[in-house]
Each structure stands twice: as C-alpha cells, then as structure tokens.
Amino acid sequence: MKGSSGGDDPASQPARPPTVKDVAERAQVSPMTVSRVLAGGANVRPQLRRRVEHAALELGYRRNENARSLRPGHKSGLIGVTITNIANPYYAEMQGGIEEVAAQANRRIIVGNSNEDPDRERQLVADFIGRRVEGLIVVPADPAHSDHLDSDALGGTPIVFASRPVPGLDVDTVLIDDIGGAYEATSRLLEEGHRQIAFLGTRTSVLTGQRRLQGYRNAHRDRNVPVYEHLIRTGQQEAAGAEKALAELLVHEVPPTAVFSANNRNTLGAIRAIAKFRSAQSQATDLRLIGFDWFEFADLSPVPLSIVAHDPRELGRRAAQMLLARIEGDLVRPAETVELPVELQLEPRGPQ
Amino acid sequence: MKGSSGGDDPASQPARPPTVKDVAERAQVSPMTVSRVLAGGANVRPQLRRRVEHAALELGYRRNENARSLRPGHKSGLIGVTITNIANPYYAEMQGGIEEVAAQANRRIIVGNSNEDPDRERQLVADFIGRRVEGLIVVPADPAHSDHLDSDALGGTPIVFASRPVPGLDVDTVLIDDIGGAYEATSRLLEEGHRQIAFLGTRTSVLTGQRRLQGYRNAHRDRNVPVYEHLIRTGQQEAAGAEKALAELLVHEVPPTAVFSANNRNTLGAIRAIAKFRSAQSQATDLRLIGFDWFEFADLSPVPLSIVAHDPRELGRRAAQMLLARIEGDLVRPAETVELPVELQLEPRGPQ
DNA sequence: TGATTGTTTGGTATCGTTACCAACTGCCTG
DNA sequence: CAGGCAGTTGGTAACGATACCAAACAATCA
Numbered sequence: 001m002k003g004s005s006g007g008d009d010p011a012s013q014p015a016r017p018p019t020v021k022d023v024a025e026r027a028q029v030s031p032m033t034v035s036r037v038l039a040g041g042a043n044v045r046p047q048l049r050r051r052v053e054h055a056a057l058e059l060g061y062r063r064n065e066n067a068r069s070l071r072p073g074h075k076s077g078l079i080g081v082t083i084t085n086i087a088n089p090y091y092a093e094m095q096g097g098i099e100e101v102a103a104q105a106n107r108r109i110i111v112g113n114s115n116e117d118p119d120r121e122r123q124l125v126a127d128f129i130g131r132r133v134e135g136l137i138v139v140p141a142d143p144a145h146s147d148h149l150d151s152d153a154l155g156g157t158p159i160v161f162a163s164r165p166v167p168g169l170d171v172d173t174v175l176i177d178d179i180g181g182a183y184e185a186t187s188r189l190l191e192e193g194h195r196q197i198a199f200l201g202t203r204t205s206v207l208t209g210q211r212r213l214q215g216y217r218n219a220h221r222d223r224n225v226p227v228y229e230h231l232i233r234t235g236q237q238e239a240a241g242a243e244k245a246l247a248e249l250l251v252h253e254v255p256p257t258a259v260f261s262a263n264n265r266n267t268l269g270a271i272r273a274i275a276k277f278r279s280a281q282s283q284a285t286d287l288r289l290i291g292f293d294w295f296e297f298a299d300l301s302p303v304p305l306s307i308v309a310h311d312p313r314e315l316g317r318r319a320a321q322m323l324l325a326r327i328e329g330d331l332v333r334p335a336e337t338v339e340l341p342v343e344l345q346l347e348p349r350g351p352q
Numbered sequence: 353m354k355g356s357s358g359g360d361d362p363a364s365q366p367a368r369p370p371t372v373k374d375v376a377e378r379a380q381v382s383p384m385t386v387s388r389v390l391a392g393g394a395n396v397r398p399q400l401r402r403r404v405e406h407a408a409l410e411l412g413y414r415r416n417e418n419a420r421s422l423r424p425g426h427k428s429g430l431i432g433v434t435i436t437n438i439a440n441p442y443y444a445e446m447q448g449g450i451e452e453v454a455a456q457a458n459r460r461i462i463v464g465n466s467n468e469d470p471d472r473e474r475q476l477v478a479d480f481i482g483r484r485v486e487g488l489i490v491v492p493a494d495p496a497h498s499d500h501l502d503s504d505a506l507g508g509t510p511i512v513f514a515s516r517p518v519p520g521l522d523v524d525t526v527l528i529d530d531i532g533g534a535y536e537a538t539s540r541l542l543e544e545g546h547r548q549i550a551f552l553g554t555r556t557s558v559l560t561g562q563r564r565l566q567g568y569r570n571a572h573r574d575r576n577v578p579v580y581e582h583l584i585r586t587g588q589q590e591a592a593g594a595e596k597a598l599a600e601l602l603v604h605e606v607p608p609t610a611v612f613s614a615n616n617r618n619t620l621g622a623i624r625a626i627a628k629f630r631s632a633q634s635q636a637t638d639l640r641l642i643g644f645d646w647f648e649f650a651d652l653s654p655v656p657l658s659i660v661a662h663d664p665r666e667l668g669r670r671a672a673q674m675l676l677a678r679i680e681g682d683l684v685r686p687a688e689t690v691e692l693p694v695e696l697q698l699e700p701r702g703p704q
Numbered sequence: 705t706g707a708t709t710g711t712t713t714g715g716t717a718t719c720g721t722t723a724c725c726a727a728c729t730g731c732c733t734g
Numbered sequence: 735c736a737g738g739c740a741g742t743t744g745g746t747a748a749c750g751a752t753a754c755c756a757a758a759c760a761a762t763c764a
Contacts (some may be wrong), residue, residue, distance in 0.1 A: 017484070017507055030714045035752055043712060060507040065482040066418040066428065067750035070719045074751095076418065086451055087579070087665065089648070092444030099465050108479060110430070110462045113451050113736055127460065130417040132369070155412040156367045271652060296441075299651045300623060313439065317568055371720055382744045387722055395742060419720035422749045426722095709762075716755085729742075733737090734735105 008321030018059040027055035038063060069132065079323065080136045081111045082121055090293070090312050091139065094162060097316025098137055099305055105324050107134065118145035125149070129157055135323040137316075140166050143207060158326035162319040163312075164207055165337070172326070173337040174319045178292075181308040181342035182215025185260055185290045188306075188344060194258040194288060198249050199232045200270060201262035202244050209234065212262040212292055231256050242269025250277050250287075258288035267291030267305070271276055274303045290344075298348035309349075310342040380408035385511040390415060421484065431675065432480030432488045434473055438465045442645070442664050443491065446514060449668025450489055457676050459486065470497035477501070481509055487675040489668075492518050493652040495559060510678035514671040515664075516559055517689070524678070525689040526671045530560055530644075531661055533660040533694035534567025535640045540658075540696060542575055544611040546640060550601050551584040552594050552622055553614035561586065564644060583608050594621025597603075602629050602639075610640035619643030619657070626655045642696075650700035652676050661701075662694040 020031040020038075027034065029048060036044050037052040044052075055061075069076045079102050081289060083091045095111065102109050110133065112124035118141045125148055128136060135158040140146055143166045147153060161173040189197050199216050202209040213234065230252065233245040242265060249256055250273065259274075261267040267289070274287050286304060294309040313349045318338055325333075372383040372390075378615060379386065381400060388396050389404040396404075407413075421428045431454050435443045435455065447463065454461050462485065464476035470493045477500055480488060487510040492498055495518045499505060502521060513525040541549050551568050554561040572579045582604065585597040601608055602625065611626075613619040619641070625637050639655060646661040670690055677685075 020752090021750080031750090032714060032752075033712090036713090039752085045712065048712090060505070062478065062482045062507070064422075064484060064750055065479075066421050067719090068752080069418050070416075070422065070721095070750080072719060073753095074719090085448075087445045087448035089441040089444060092441060093439045095444075095463075096437075096439035096465065099463065103465065106392050108462050108464060108483075111447075111451065112460060113448065126414065127417075130414045131460075132416060132418055152736060153412070155369055155414070156564065252641075255685055268649065268652070296647065297620065297652070300627075300649075300652070300654055302652060302654050328354075328492065372722090373720080383720090384722075384744055385742090388743090391722080400743090416720055419749090420722080422720080422751095423722060424749060426749090594759070706764105707762105707764085710760085712757105712759075714755105714757080716753105718753090719751090720749105723746105724748105725744105725746085727744080727764100729740105731739085731741100733738080 010293060018061045022059055023055045023061050024206060027052045029189050075134050077107050078131060078133045079107050080133040082114045082124045082138050083111050084114050084116045084139050084141055086113045093312040095317035097313040098320045101317050101320035114141045116141050118142040122148040134327045137162055137319050137323055140164050143167060158323055159321045160319045170335045172322045172335050174315055175339050176310045177339040177342050178211035179215040181292060182212040183219045184344050185308050186216045186219035190219060190225055190256045195225060196228055196231060196254060196256045198256035198259045200266040201234045201235060201238055203235045209262055211321045216260060236266055239265050239269040242266040243273045246270050246273040261291040264293035264295040271301055271303045305348060306346045307348045308342050309345050315340055370413045374411055375407045375413050376649045379404045404596040413551045425487050428484045429459050430483060430485045431459050432485040433461050433463045434466045434476045436466050436468045436491050436493050445664040446668035449665040450672045453669050453672035465630045466493045467494060468471035468493050470494040474500040476494045477510055486679045489514055489671050489675055491515050510675055512671045512675045513654060514667060522687045524674045524687050526667055527691050528585040528662045529691040529694050530563035534564040535571045536696050537660050538568045541610045542571060547577060548580055548583060548606060550611045551587045551606035552588060552618040554589055561614055568612060578688060580606060589620055590616050591621040594618040595625045598622050598625040613643040616645035621651055657700060658698045659700050660694050661697050662692060667692055
C-alpha cells in the first residue's frame with residue numbers, strides 16, 4: 001500500500017477503483033494474464049505471476065464482483081432477506097441463523113425491513129431480484145397480500161417463508177410448532193386440574209397467534225373440557241394491553257385459575273397483572289402461568305412461570321438450508337413445510 | 353404473468369432471466385427503446401411505450417442492477433455492515449437504525465457477522481469492497497488488529513466505526529458516552545453515601561468496558577474517594593461469571609455496599625447474586641445496584657435497580673447518516689467522533 | 705532436422721445495460 | 735418546394751471481467 005489515501009495522485013486521479021486493465025499496464029502484461037493470476041495462477045510463469053500479484057497489491061486492486069456475476073454461469077452470491085421487524089430480538093436471532101448458514105456456503109445476506117407492510121415488502125423483493133439474488137427468505141408481512149411472493153412473480157428465484165405461513169402458495173416454509181406447543185401447554189394446565197384457563201394473544205390476523213389459539217382449543221376439545229369464551233382475550237400486541245386484559249379477567253365473576261399467554265409481550269403483561277393483583281389481595285393467590293416464547297430474564301420472573309421455548313436461530317438455519325438446497329439444484333422437489341419442535345420448560349432456563 | 357413458472361417453455365428454456373434484448377424482440381423494437389421506456393419513457397411514442405411495458409410485464413422482466421452499476425457514474429446502492437454479534441439485541445437494534453436511514457436514501461444493507469474475529473472481519477470487508485459497496489459501517493472486532501480498516505486499505509471507500517473506537521485510525525466514529533454514563537452512575541452512588549462500590553465489567557481489551565471503568569475511576573478521583581481495587585472485577589463476558597464474581601465479593605471482609613455493573617450481562621449476574629444472597633441471609637440486605645445498558649424486562653427485576661440507558665437504534669441512525677454524508681460528497685471534512693448521550697434512569701422504564 | 709506435443713500468452717467476443725451520436729420521420733416556415 | 739427543426743428510433747461502444755480460440759514458444763521424439 002502506498003502512503004497516500006485513494007489513488008496514486010490525490011489530486012489528478014478521480015479515485016476510480018483500479019481495474020484489471022490498470023493492473024495489466026503496471027505489470028506490463030495483458031488483462032487476460034492478470035485475470036488468470038487472480039483465478040489461481042495456473043499456466044502462468046512464476047515470474048509473471050509475482051509481477052502481477054505485486055502490481056495488484058500496489059494498486060489495491062479488488063475484483064469487481066458485479067462485473068463478474070454478469071458473465072454466464074456466474075451467480076451473485078447474495079441471498080435476500082426481508083423481516084417484518086429487524087429490531088425484535090426474535091427475528092434478530094433468526095437472522096443470525098440465516099447468516100451463519102449463508103456464510104458457510106460463502107453467500108452474503110442483504111437485509112430489508114418490511115415493517116409489516118406488504119407494499120414495502122414488494123419493493124424490497126423487486127429490488128433483490130434486480131440484484132439477482134440467488135434466493136429469498138421472507139417473513140411474510142401479510143398473507144392476504146402476497147401475490148408478489150408467488151413463484152411466477154419471482155421469475156423462478158427460489159424462496160422460503162420463515163416463521164409465518166402463506167396459505168395458498170406452494171412454497172417451502174419453516175414454522176414453529178405453534179399448535180403443538182399451545183396444545184402441550186394447555187394440556188399441562190388441564191392435567192393439573194385447571195378448568196378456567198385464560199388465553200392472552202395477539203390479533204388473530206397474525207397466523208402465528210391464530211395457530212396458538214387453535215392448539216389451546218384442541219387441548220380442551222380432546223379432553224371434553226368446555227372453553228369459557230370470555231376467558232379468551234386476543235388483540236393485545238403489546239404488554240400494556242395484556243396487563244389490562246388480564247386485570248379485567250381477574251375481577252370477573254368466573255375468573256381464571258391459570259393463564260396461557262401466546263407470546264412474550266402478553267406474558268410480560270400477565271406477569272405485571274398478577275404481581276399487582278397479588279399485592280392488592282392480602283392472600284397469596286398465585287395464578288398458574290405458562291407463556292409461549294422464551295425471553296431473556298424469564299428465570300427472574302417475580303411470578304412462578306413456565307414457558308414454551310423454541311429456537312429462532314435454528315429456524316433461521318433451517319430456512320437457509322432449505323433455500324440453499326433449492327439453489328444448488330433441487331428445483332423439482334415439491335414444496336415442503338417444516339415445523340420445528342418446541343419444549344415445555346416448567347422452570348425457565350438460560351438462553352438457548 | 354403466464355401460468356407456467358420460470359421461462360416461456362418449462363422444458364426447453366434454461367430459465368435464464370429475461371434481458372432488454374428479450375423484451376425488445378417481443379415488442380418488436382430495439383433494446384435502446386426498451387431501455388428508454390424503463391428509464392421513464394421520455395421521447396417515446398405512447399403506442400410503443402405501451403407495447404414495451406406490456407412485453408416487459410409478460411416476460412417478468414427486471415433490470416439487472418449489477419449490469420447497471422457497471423456503467424460509469426452508477427453506484428451499487430449497497431452499504432456493507434459488519435457486526436460482532438448479530439444475535440445480540442443491542443446490535444440488532446443498531447442494525448435496525450442503520451437499515452432505517454439507508455432505506456430512506458434508497459440503499460440496501462449487506463450484513464456480515466464477524467463474531468469478534470478480526471480475520472473474519474477482514475474477509476467480509478474484502479468481499480463488500482469487491483461488491484463495490486458505497487460505504488461501510490463496522491463494529492470493530494479488535495482495535496489491535498484493524499489494519500484492514502485503514503482508509504488506505506479500503507481504497508477510498510468511506511467507513512464509519514460504530515459502538516467501539518479504533519485508536520490510531522482517523523475515521524468517523526459513533527460511540528455511546530461510556531465515560532460520562534459510568535461517571536454519572538458512580539457519582540450518584542457516591543452522593544448517596546456509598547464508599548465501597550463494586551465494579552463488574554468485561555475484559556478491558558474491549559474498549560467500551562475500559563471506558564466505563566475510566567468513568568468509574570474519574571468519579572472517585574473527582575470526589576477524593578479512594579478506590580478499593582479488590583472491588584473491581586473485570587473479565588466477565590457472561591452472566592454466570594458476573595454472578596460468581598459478585599458472590600465472592602459479598603463475603604469479602606470489606607464487602608461492597610453498592611454495585612456498578614458495566615453492561616447488561618454483568619447486571620443480570622449481579623441480580624442473581626444479590627437475589628441468592630438475600631434469601632441466604634435472614635435480613636433483607638439490599639445492595640444498591642446500577643447497571644449500564646437497558647434490557648428488556650429491566651423493570652421486572654426482583655432486586656431494586658437503576659440503569660444507565662442509551663439508544664442503540666439512534667447509534668445506528670447516526671452512523672448511517674455520517675456515512676451517507678461522506679458518500680454524497682463530503683470527502684474532505686475531517687474525521688469526527690460523536691458520543692451519544694446516556695440517561696440515568698432511577699426507575700427502569702419500558703423499551704426506548 | 706522436421707514433426708509433434710505441451711505450455712504460455714494475447715486477441716476477440718460476450719455478459720446486460722445505457723450514453724452518445726447518427727439517421728430518419730413528419731411538420732412548419734420562408 | 736427547399737430548408738430547418740423537434741421528436742423519435744436504432745447502431746455502436748463502453749463499463750469490468752473472463753471463456754474460448756489462436757498464436758507463439760520451448761521441449762521432446764523419430
């Protein structure tokens with residue numbers, strides 16, 4: 001490296017990155033020879049090879065991958081990822097899993113935040129395809145507006161849905177076993193003798209929430225235990241709403257003796273509601289609480305808590321693996337949906 | 353769109369994405385006219401324009417951005433981001449802030465996980481430059497091994513360091529006010545009358561940790577309060593280590609009456625240690641605890657807690673803004689270091 | 705020595721796109 | 735009716751890299 005920053009002459013050069021041609025001139029060879037050296041140096045005289053390597057180093061030459069990917073047979077090495085909310089630790093973990101597998105396959109990920117907006121998602125996907133990504137991993141923003149995710153619309157670019165299904169599209173999908181996890185948790189509560197179990201969840205247009213409610217209902221049905229509809233409270237996206245909802249239920253004439261909360265936001269609200277209710281009442285009326293999703297510091301909950309734990313990182317890994325399988329040839333295999341197992345932890349443990 | 357997936361003939365075509373040439377043939381015009389239509393359609397007869405638009409839609413044509421970025425004057429629209437640990441919610445938030453600002457400037461981010469390994473970081477940066485990213489945002493893995501981040505080595509690609517400084521490199525940097533935050537927290541404890549304040553932190557090769565320790569020392573120095581060196585415990589990267597370290601201090605002959613913990617991992621360990629110590633002792637010996645970093649559910653801590661809160665999302669935003677300023681022309685302004693303010697929250701609040 | 709083989713090197717064309725220029729159209733003006 | 739002009743269209747070249755072929759050369763054998 002030379003001492004100055006940028007090109008050779010700070011003033012005269014317009015700081016254009018060097019090309020094979022520049023390296024070739026400096027090494028007094030043809031561009032082809034430079035290309036050959038950079039490709040491994042087979043069938044190049046050692047003397048020339050050293051000269052070229054030296055010139056490349058001096059100029060700070062880097063192959064232009066965009067130009068390279070233009071040539072027939074070459075791929076971009078990019079995988080496009082759209083996430084509904086990057087800042088959510090759950091999806092952050094998932095992205096970590098995707099990146100891990102992609103990196104092993106020498107691919108980079110290009111990430112966009114759809115912010116739960118299908119229009120934004122459409123733009124992002126269009127941009128990614130324009131960059132000739134080899135494949136897409138998408139957390140679908142809205143199953144009802146997903147025409148742009150149809151394989152026809154993608155022109156053959158492989159795609160995998162992560163975390164949320166899109167009914168009607170025949171596409172590889174990786175999900176958490178929402179139904180099974182909710183079923184297991186509810187069953188546990190029923191087996192412990194509870195007959196009035198509150199359900200706290202998000203709005204049911206989020207399919208994940210819908211599936212967890214279904215597991216709750218299935219568990220009741222299979223044991224011939226009636227569901228108290230007034231104990232089912234959906235629509236709480238944030239902790240504050242969940243706290244309010246449970247607080248109302250606790251003073252109902254038929255109050256719950258146990259609570260199943262369908263995600264960690266609702267669990268947090270439930271914990272607060274129970275903690276406040278306990279300090280208001282003189283006796284220690286501890287409600288039984290099971291929540292879907294692990295969260296940091298779950299083991300420090302001031303209220304006894306069990307959780308349905310799962311591994312978003314593994315979800316990301318699996319999605320990336322399925323995508324790479326498609327990319328590396330298997331385009332005919334029928335679309336597949338994988339449901340990752342969950343684990344009912346009676347005592348929450350540390351990070352997974 | 354046609355009914356079949358991929359090209360026109362599922363069997364005969366090798367599923368190559370359509371090009372301007374394909375669209376031109378179908379619309380019975382020259383490639384140039386197609387290009388013009390796609391560029392906005394100025395000076396094209398409406399009839400032809402419609403024919404081209406129709407043909408493009410039918411074929412599912414998308415401009416190849418890689419080919420486009422090859423032409424002089426055009427940029428890649430990519431920003432490279434390397435993070436030491438994507439799964440850490442702190443950096444996930446930061447990435448969210450970067451993406452937000454980048455998206456507004458119609459840029460995509462391409463993300464790699466360095467996993468605290470400077471070699472991996474070097475590879476990622478090389479790859480990004482090969483893809484002709486317009487700029488880089490890097491959380492430096494190891495300040496001592498950062499030659500590859502020198503502006504000479506980058507060949508003029510603008511770079512911004514986020515969250516951690518690299519002494520010796522004259523580069524735009526966005527930091528948290530570590531020293532000030534630690535100073536403020538420690539000062540508060542001293543003003544409350546505490547004279548034996550434990551310090552829990554990471555290994556000091558992480559400069560962030562080093563800066564927080566400095567703030568702790570400065571607060572003592574400015575008030576002429578001696579520091580008990582045995583109360584300073586660094587080297588705990590995870591909660592388990594922090595719990596053990598504090599447990600040892602609590603049975604020391606000169607035990608702490610308050611604890612300052614320099615990051616959320618250590619805070620978690622401290623909470624656990626204090627909770628266990630409290631239940632072991634019969635009396636309620638509540639240690640005063642202040643921790644650096646906000647974390648989810650901090651308000652649910654079973655042990656009284658104050659925190660030094662800051663906003664990683666804003667950090668990401670600022671880094672992206674500084675980078676974009678460089679990209680969009682301002683290459684001569686001298687390198688700048690910004691320290692974002694922190695807030696001492698005596699009662700932890702919800703997410704920022 | 706001439707023919708044959710193998711190695712090293714460079715010229716040319718191409719990937720997909722678009723800037724630039726040239727050519728052509730139809731229309732208006734002098 | 736020639737000349738000019740605005741509007742429209744297509745040909746050519748270039749961005750950076752490299753696969754393919756051909757040329758030049760050295761080494762080997764009959």
